[in-house]
Amino acid sequence: MVHPVTRxxxxxxxxxxxxxTVDAIYRSDSRRVFATLVRLLGDFDVAEEALHDAxxxxxxxxxxxxxxxxxxxxxxxxxxxKAIDAIRRRSRFVALPTELIEGxxxxxxxxxxxxxxxxLSAADLERFIFDGHDPSALDAEPVEDDRLRLIFTCCHxxxxxxxxIALTLREVCGLTTEEIAxxxxxxxxxxxxxxxxxxxxxxxxxIPYQVPTREAxxxxxxxxxxxxxxxxxxxxxASSGDLATxxxxxxxxxxxxxxxxxxxxxxxxxxxxxxxxxxxxxxxxRTSPSGELILLDAQDRSLWDRGRIAxxxxxxxxxxxxxRFGPYSLQAAIAAVHAExxxxxxxxxxxxxxxxxxxxxxxxxxxxxxNRAVAVxxxxxxxxxxxxxxxxxxxxxxxxxxxxxxxxxxxxxRLGRNTEARRSYQRALDLARQEPERRFLERxxxxxxx
Amino acid sequence: xxxxxxxxxxSAMETMPAAFAAQHFDAYREFAQSIRASGHFVDxxxxxxxxxxTTIRVRQGQVSVTDxxxxxxKEQLGGYFVxxxxxxxxxxxxxxxxxxxxxxxxxLRPIADDARTLSALGLQKSR
Numbered sequence: 001m002v003h004p005v006t007r008x009x010x011x012x013x014x015x016x017x018x019x020x021t022v023d024a025i026y027r028s029d030s031r032r033v034f035a036t037l038v039r040l041l042g043d044f045d046v047a048e049e050a051l052h053d054a055x056x057x058x059x060x061x062x063x064x065x066x067x068x069x070x071x072x073x074x075x076x077x078x079x080x081x082k083a084i085d086a087i088r089r090r091s092r093f094v095a096l097p098t099e100l101i102e103g104x105x106x107x108x109x110x111x112x113x114x115x116x117x118x119x120l121s122a123a124d125l126e127r128f129i130f131d132g133h134d135p136s137a138l139d140a141e142p143v144e145d146d147r148l149r150l151i152f153t154c155c156h157x158x159x160x161x162x163x164x165i166a167l168t169l170r171e172v173c174g175l176t177t178e179e180i181a182x183x184x185x186x187x188x189x190x191x192x193x194x195x196x197x198x199x200x201x202x203x204x205x206x207i208p209y210q211v212p213t214r215e216a217x218x219x220x221x222x223x224x225x226x227x228x229x230x231x232x233x234x235x236x237x238a239s240s241g242d243l244a245t246x247x248x249x250x251x252x253x254x255x256x257x258x259x260x261x262x263x264x265x266x267x268x269x270x271x272x273x274x275x276x277x278x279x280x281x282x283x284x285x286r287t288s289p290s291g292e293l294i295l296l297d298a299q300d301r302s303l304w305d306r307g308r309i310a311x312x313x314x315x316x317x318x319x320x321x322x323x324r325f326g327p328y329s330l331q332a333a334i335a336a337v338h339a340e341x342x343x344x345x346x347x348x349x350x351x352x353x354x355x356x357x358x359x360x361x362x363x364x365x366x367x368x369x370x371n372r373a374v375a376v377x378x379x380x381x382x383x384x385x386x387x388x389x390x391x392x393x394x395x396x397x398x399x400x401x402x403x404x405x406x407x408x409x410x411x412x413x414r415l416g417r418n419t420e421a422r423r424s425y426q427r428a429l430d431l432a433r434q435e436p437e438r439r440f441l442e443r444x445x446x447x448x449x450x
Numbered sequence: 451x452x453x454x455x456x457x458x459x460x461s462a463m464e465t466m467p468a469a470f471a472a473q474h475f476d477a478y479r480e481f482a483q484s485i486r487a488s489g490h491f492v493d494x495x496x497x498x499x500x501x502x503x504t505t506i507r508v509r510q511g512q513v514s515v516t517d518x519x520x521x522x523x524k525e526q527l528g529g530y531f532v533x534x535x536x537x538x539x540x541x542x543x544x545x546x547x548x549x550x551x552x553x554x555x556x557x558l559r560p561i562a563d564d565a566r567t568l569s570a571l572g573l574q575k576s577r
Contacts, residue, residue: 156538158542206537206560208537208538212539216543
């Protein structure tokens, strides 16, 4: 990513002590500093500029004065000071940025009918900037809360869903618009515009910079979890576009999930982190070296990441014990049953079916019903599973879902009903869009006895 | 900050069954009283049904007048509230209690908060 340390400073070459320190602090703390600056300055763009100014100042001053004991607090107060200073300077020479003007009630500073330009004192500006803010809140203490505020603001349901994702990756994770555009197979200008529009809505509709109240929390947390899970899946269902970048998205989602659990250890946040870790644990086993998709039953389980499985399993327990768990925790519990099975055949299918039953009660959906049917086929018999899959397909719910047809095809194949299997694989192939999935289905079709 | 809550629904008071309309109106009275007590209330009223709507356009000095609303949708504008709220979250909390939201929807529109429009128009900003 582009950051001011390597971009703006030639005095420090890589590897030199202070430059490297600033670099490291930028990587670990810049988004935290940014989150606090947004609260103090009340504007995303002003905060972004202040952040860069603060790091630039660090590069100039720290070599002479040493690295301050609390670097983060230093950066926050320097950034805030630089922002006020910049606004003061600008107010003297040019018209103020409109976003600040618009926030200034009763101050007639527009040229033309609205009065004299430049008629605004620095004191007015400071009053605006600090209006409603607690100036003593500069300590490092509330920084974590600021990051939580930032997450909830970026995932506000009043913003368009794709804007929520883009804004979260940009502002919370610090990805560049180019990186996000690349990962979501769109162009940087399109994505930048989406972000600009979202920021304008935050400002104009006055979306507050706060963690929701207790009553609103469950619903608002759902929105945050959905954004994180969408980011994860975008990376996990890697198949089109640049594989490496997409896997980065999964890592970014896991990082966000960890941050959320650290700041707000709600059962479903814990459940989602567990779910992502357990899925990630199979990353190396999911594709062959040539990029072919390998399904759960054929994966080399020695490639599974035991560390992630252990961490995920502990988190699942923590979520389930709370008794306030929901769909993410239940899906994680199912993933944990798979992760703990030494082989596909020895999976505790009764447990898997039981968990799907609970999941269907909390979060009914035809996709979950389909997954349950596949588990029933393993627990009881392919016939039993096929009957359930056909009921779902007959209802028309998943008629255009390629995985429903490939599940049917698979069960038919196991029952030796090859003509039907062929027809369903073909239907799945017509619907599948991702290359590795298509190749997998083609392989299955070719393997069917004539 | 002021927000305009535009209430849209398929059925207007006038077209509802009498008993339901009475109940719905009671719900509105209760809501209006409660937001007046909490200080969120600024203004409100009901609009007469879309049958009474007229749309006007002026092109090259020619006034064209047509019967009906600007957009023909199932859910028509039936009334509005102007509320005062600290931010969008508070506005959402208030708007979610508008009875019309349970049968139609409420569109929340922030009203410009700066003095520029009114002062540019030569009007005092009423606060």
